[in-house]
Every structure is written in structure tokens, then in C-alpha cells.
Amino acid sequence: MPQTGEQSVSEYGIPKKRFPGKKRENARTAHSRRPRIKRKRTKRDLIAQWGSTLFMAPSVIGVLLFFVIPFCVVIYYSTLNNPIAKEFVGLENFKLVSSNEAFRNAVRNSALFSVIAVPLAVVLSLILAIALDNKIPFRTQFRSFFLSPMMVPVASVVLIWQVLFDYNGAFNELIGKFGLEKVDYLKSDKAIFVVVVLFLWKNLGYNMILFLAALSSVPQDIIEVATLESATPRQIFFKIKLRYLASTMVFVTIMSLINSFKIFREVYLLTTDYPYETIYMLQHYMNNKFRKLDYQALSAGAIMMSLVMIVIILILFAADHHYGKDLEG
């Protein structure tokens, strides 16, 4: 350790001096104070830059045309009184929508559904992935089995669910044989659970595959070292594997969250525009507003939902950054 007043040279050849009262300089801060020498850009650099811009252009234009610009249009529409007069009303539409009882009902139901379904989707798919990562019999067949719901068209999924859970469906027939009364699963408070089961059935396979891929990328040498150091399987999982799965977990959570909103498609086909109140989702509200040409309420609702989604995703990214950063480089 150099003493005060002694000079030493950092790895970059910069003399290091320690001054009383001053923060000790480290390599990083020293590097940042190093004068930047601008290297002259060569023709090759310019060609490379133009080339990369050209390659990126179609994607950028597509994203702008189909995502960014429409989103800006939606923001614009949400501040107007109607699409004909186009008078600016500020946040009036947001106030009206947020004070609407049906909208609040929809927010409550959508949030409840996401809170129940998303963690279940992540945890259950992780458990399945861990199970299939081990050398169990019929491993390939199980993998295909869990992936098969992804290939089934939505209309067929709806049909299957109606056959199962309709008032006169297979489930009620079965419980009827045991002397129990029929339950209207889709038109009662139990509807939310039916929808959760539908969501899990459809999405577990995809999440499981992502986790399987992430599990296979965990460095085996670290696990071997841990095993040699007498780490228990539980410790190996929570201290090593889970850390490596952090990014994938964030991704799976985000995808599950997005897919939890897409469940509207199946719910709409099962129950039409105005379902039982416990499965009335945000998209029901927005779809009905679209049908009634109330684009202002639709836009306001969509923006509010987007903002919530953005906040949640930012939190997830922050969590990923915090837990996963020591695994980078």
C-alpha cells in the first residue's frame, strides 16, 4: 500500500498520489479522468456505420410504423373529446375512465388474475423444468405433452373448455355421478379459477422450455466444485442455479404477464362481450368501447394499462440487474 506522498503507477501508467482528505483514486476514476484522444474516423468506419444503419433500417422503420407511431396516435386520441371535433380536453378522459365502475372492476379482476396466475405460471413451469432436467423415464414424451397446448388453435381450446366446464359439460356430468349438484363454472365466482387453469394449461409448456434452456446453460464446473465442497442439492439450487436463472425468470415473468392479458381472447370466445363480473377483464372494457366507437375511453384505458405494465417491467428489470449483475463478465 503506498504511503502518503509516495507515488505509484496504476495499471494504465497514471501516477497515483494519495492526498490527505481526498478520496482514494482507483483505476476506474483514474481512467475516467484520462484525456480522451479522439481517433480519426476512417472511411472504413463510416462504411461500417452506414452498413449497420442500413441493416437496422427495416426493423426500425417497422417498429416506428407499427408500434411507436400508433402508440403516439393513441396518446393523442386520449386527449380529445371525440374523433370528429378533436377538441383538446387534457386528462378529462382519464378521469372519466378511472372513475367508471366497470373499469375499476376490470382493473381489479385483471390484477387479481395476474397476481394469481403469473407466479403460478413461473413457479410451476420451473418445477416442471427441474423435473425434466433430471433423467426421468419418458422425458421426451412429457416434454411434448406439455408443449402440445401451444399448437392447439384458440377456437379448439375454447371448444375443449366448453365441453369440460359448461353447465352441461363433462365435469358436471362427473360430479353428478357422485350426487353433487352442478356448478356453473363460467358464470359464478369460480370462473376466475377456471380461467387460471386455462391460462396455466396453455402457457406452462412454453415457460418450461425456456427454463430448460436456461438450466442447460448453467456452468457444470461450478456445480461440480460446489458438489465437491459438500454443498447440498438445495444449496446448489438456491445459491447457484437460481442465480443463473435470474434473467430467464425475469423474461418468463414478463412474458407470463403479457400472456395473462391475452387470456381475454379465450374468455371472450367463452363468454362474449359481457361475461360474469368476476372474469370481466380490462380488454373486455376496451373491446366494448371500441365496438361503441368510444375511441377516447379506449385510448385512455389502454394508456393507463400500458403505464402500469411499464412500471412493473421496469421493476423486474431492476431486480434482474441487481441479482444478475455479478454473473455478467
Add this chain to the structure above:
Amino acid sequence: MKRKNHILIKVLASLLAVSMLTGCGAGKDGSTGSAAGASETMSAVADANLSEFAYVASFADTPENSDFYSCQIADGLLWSQSYEENGENESTAVLKGMDPETLETKKQLKPSDFVEMPETADGELVNTYLNDFGFAADGTIYAVVCVYQYTEGTEDYKNTFYLVHVTQDGEVLFVNDIGSIMGEDGYISYLSVDEAGNIYMAGDSKIYLADSEGNAAGTIDLSDWPNGMFRYKGKIYVMIYGNTSLEAFPIDFAGAKLGGKLNNFPVNRGTYHAAETSDGKLLEYGSTEVYLNDPEAGKSEVLFKWTDLNIAGDQVQAMAQTGEDTYLAVIYDWNSGDASVATIHKVARSEVPNTKTLTLGMLYEDQDVTSTAIKFNKSQSDYRIEIKTYYDWNTEMSYDEAMTNFQNELLGDNPPDMVYLTNYGQETISFNTLQSKGVVQDLTSYFANASEIDLNDYAPEALEAFSVDGQLYGIPTVVYASVPTGKKSILGDKAGWTIDECMNIIEAHPEADILDYTDRSYTARLLMGYSLDRFANFETGEVNLNSPEFKKVLEILKQQKSEIDYTEYESMESSPKRMEKGKILLMDNTFSGPEDIQMYEAMTGGAAFIGYPTMDGKPCYGLNFDGAAMITTKCADPDAAFAFVKFSLMQEPGGWMYGIPSNLTAREQYFEKFFTPEGSVKGNGIGWDDWEYTYEDVTREDVAKLNEFLANAKVMDPHFNEVYEIIDEEAQAFYNNQKSAEDVMDIIQSRVSLYIKENR
């Protein structure tokens, strides 16, 4: 080598980027993939519009009391048939050859002069009709003459058909009785002559063939009634309606059979007439456009739209080519009896005066609106009203698609300047929707400043129909009321009842049908359509669909059929007979005149015009309207548009409109007609197979009653249809005895509550 690879990669990348961007482009002419036939027509229309030429019409009024039926051009004369009174209650046909420009009669022929008129006994009368006529190559005339002999006041009659061949000066060449060819119930509507002089007579699903001497040469059976004949490329074609439009089939005279369908005919599904032009093409027209069609080459072009020439296409009786790019059209207004002849010729587009165009959008073409627009266009030279319809008859477009197109355009960036609303379609594109979206503009100040329009002279119910919060958006030309009517002996001597009273009477008479033609939706409309607040109140948000009253409604609906099966009614007695016998509780009638009030009094033996049930039992009738022009917010020239709105309100309601004038002065004049000899309905009859009624004179009490219906009429609750859809969906399990009423009501309560919360 590396450098070359870099260049190649970049070139490929550029091509990829450009191809992706060009792939986003629209179709060739902005169309979105409609059928090939339709786009070809559309491009023809576009070409015509961009053409350096246009067609203009000059009109000649016809002499007073002249009729024009079945007109043709031959040897430079306009030939048309009309009728002359021939003693009391007798008429005889007249065929006139007129100068097309001056309409001066040059030649006149009376078929009754050629045929043998029958001896008549006392009370027997004879009318002579000219069913159709045609010209041979030598200019002589072949005609089918019908002598109709009948006894007044009886159903006895006798038709005698003659095939007549005369010169234009009236010299008779032959007269043949063709009754033996046609059979007892045969009829002939059309006659055509080919270049060889062979005669083709069509009617009553048959074609009768005769040679130039009038000798029978065969009969062809048709699949359906013929709708006209025309000559094309030396052959005679008969037109018969196919699945979607007229179809033309050549007639093989020698083989006495039809040939294969003429391809590429017609250009437009609305075409109902065709004639050959001097250059071997077909001149086709319907009520909207006129085309030149070359079926052999598969090419066609639009010559013009009738409305561009200020002609109501549905009033065109005949059209023919009189010279190169020159046509004659005979126009006859069936409502007013006015007739005129239009000479149409082609001019350079620069010669056509420029006028500003205002578009009037409506779902289907309406003859009365078209007529009003034409009158407006003719009355001034600064503006033209152009009607834009959204239902394309040339495609397989559904009603819903047309409504969606209409709605999208109204809410888009380029809506029509005005919109014309009628009663139908209100559930899809209602006034309430348009007003709440700001599509139509407030006309209160316009009406206030219009000296010709006094709002105090309009019925309050008409003003309320299109008013929101004291702002007036339009006034319907006519209104009418729908009034559920039944027997006083069952319903009581009153106007108005509560929902409970209605349901009690229904329960007390389980053997009777609630309405004459009814199913669950109609019954629900009766019970809830005008008193939905009792069960679902949009203002307070209160929903009572799990109440005992609603349970009663469900039980009543359960007894009704899910859908009307009209075939069942074919074997039943008529509605009036069933009402007379008490087998029906109510008939949901619409009243557009006071004369039907006496009919229902007779039918019921004392009528209770009870109306729709309400919460408070006050009289409630359904308000319907026909015809309201409104100005859109994006109208380019609202002042000019209002000039048309004013003009249309000041016209007498058109002949096709169903209802009573909204203007109180016009309404009074309308009612006064019933008290004049010309307008009296006394002696007129109305009948069903097993019930008939002969009208007496209308009374002032009848008029007062009708006014009372209108004064208490209101529009059906705009939310009823959506609420009923939810009720019907959930109630099926109850109707099928799978669930109890209570279970079903809970779900209905939940879903309708959601609907109300969302839409309040």
C-alpha cells in the same frame, strides 16, 4: 475478395430494405381487393369521371294529361302508348307516334279500331289494352291487343288476345285471335320482332312464337316470369331474373328453345332494361346508371348517372338511342303524374357549368330523397346534391358490412356533407351514436334564423326525435306511431296500462297468443322495450332483473316460441279473424292514416288502443319516422347544406314515404283530404282471405285519436336490444328447464349491471 463481399452484402441489404418498404404499398387504384368484376366497373366509372366529355340533358314538358307507357323509337318518331276514356269506366289504348323534340303527335292508332269489339250486355264494360308492340324491318307494327270484358261489381271477366299487324298509317295487314295458342290463363307482357319478321311474345313463364303472318310456330316454357326482351346481333333475347340479377338468353326460333346465357350481361345488377345501339352494343340502364356494354368483347363503360342529369332513374319509362352519342329518355313521375322527355347528348366537359357538390350519404338509395335532391339541383345553379349510398348491389355485401362502411366513413376524416337517417338501422347507426360522437351538427341557430321554417309549426314529437339537451339536429319529414291494439272486452276501456296489468292479463288468457305474429323477442319488446327503466335504469344504475316482476316476465317469455315460423300461419285463420275470435290479445299496428282506426274498431268489436305497458300506466306508443337530413360537422358548406335541409322539409312528403307529415300545417291538409270527395276512403275495401272490411268516411274523432297516438309516442329505449341479447342468452337454460329462474336471474343481474356500469 473481402472488400467485394462487403459490397455484395450491402447491395443485398439495400434491395431487402427497399423490397420490404414497397411491399407495404396499397393496391393499384386504392381498392382493397374487391371482386374483379366490381373493380372493372369501378375503373370504368373512374374513367368516365375523368373523361373530357360529359352528358347533359334538355327537357321538354309533355302535353297535359299525356301518358307514356312502353316507349320506342322507330323511323324517327317516338312511339308511346297511352289511354283514353271511352265512356264511363271504360278506356281504350292509343298508340301515338310523336316528334321526339316537339312531342307533336304525327301518327295515332287505336287498337280498338282493328280488333273485333264484343257485344256487351247491361252492366258489362270493355277496356282495350295494348300489351306491347314492336317494329318489323319494313316499319310495320306488330302489337298484342287485349280486350278486357268484365261486369262491374263482380269477378266475372274475359280476356281476348289478338296479334295485330298494321302499317304506321293504320292499314290492317292481319288480326289473329291468339287465345288458342296461349290457353285460358295465358298472358303476354312483351313482344319483339326479329329482322326476318318472326314474332316473339313473352309472358306468364312462356314465350309464344309466330311467323310474320301470325301463324303459331311454337311455345317455349321458361323457368320464371320474363322481364323484357331485346334484340342484339340479330337475335332476340329474353331477360329472366337469376339469383342476383337479370340474365339474358337468346331465343332459337327454329328450335323453339332458349340458348345459353349471354355472358358479361348485365354490367350492373340493377339493370332492368337493355336495347341495341346502332354500333352493335347494348344500352343498359337501371335506376342509377346507364352503361354501354359490349358483351362479346367483355367491355363496358358508364355513360352517366341519372342523377348527374337531374333525372330520377326510377321514373325513366323508356330510353333509346336517337343518334350518335344522343339518347332520348321518357320520364314519368307516378306520384305527381308529371311527364317529360329528356334529350341527352354528349358535350365537352368544359361546357358543363361548374357547381359545388355536396354529398348526401345514406345506406340504400331512396326514391323520395333522390327526387327531392333532383328538384333542389334544378331549382338553383350554385350547388349540386350528390347522393352516396353504401350498399353495393353489385357484390355479395351483407347489410352489416354496408352499415359498417357507412359508419366508418361518417366517423372518418372524409364523411359526406349530409347524412340521411331513416327508421331502420337505428340499432346499428343510431342518431344517439352520431350525436354523441359529434358527427352531426347542431342546427338550432339555422332553424331559428330560417324565415321559411317556423318550429312552432312542427309536431313536438317530431322535434324531440332529434333533439338532445335542447339542441336540434334535424326534423323528420314524416312520423308514424306503432300502437298495440286489442279488444276492450279483454283489455278494458282505456289507453295505457302498467307492466303488472299487462302480465296479469296475459296470465289470465293462456289460450290466446299475445301478439298476432310473435316470438320471444317481440314479446320482450312489448313488455320491456318502452319501460326498460323498470328493470334496468341507466340514470340511477339500478338493476332489478332478480325481482319477482322479472321472474314473471321470464315465465311469460318461456311460453313463447323462440322464432316465428311463418309457415305455421299459412294454415291458420288470418290475424283479423283471430282477433275477432279473441285468439289474439294484441296486434302491434302502425298507423300512417286515420282510416285504419275504424277498421280495428270493427275487427275487435270495440278497440282498446292500449299501447305499450309502462311503469306508471300512462299511454305510451312507439314513435317511428321516415326521412331526416342532417348536416355533418365536417360539412364543407353548412349554409348550402341547410338550404337543402330546408328545401326537403318544405316539399310535400314523397309517395314512397310512410307516415304523417311532421309539419302541422301539412298534417292538417293531409287529414283534410279525407273529408273531400277525391280523398274519401268510403267504399274502399281491405281484405284477407277470411275477413274483409269496407271503409266508411273518416271522422274527426279518428283524426283526433291519431294525433293523440303521436302526441304520446316515444322512441324505444336505445339500450333495449343489447340488454335483451344478454337476457335471451342466459335465459335459454331456463327455457330448456336446465336451470331455475332464480339461477338465471342472478347471472342476468350480474351481466346487465356490468353493461350499465360500463355505459353510464
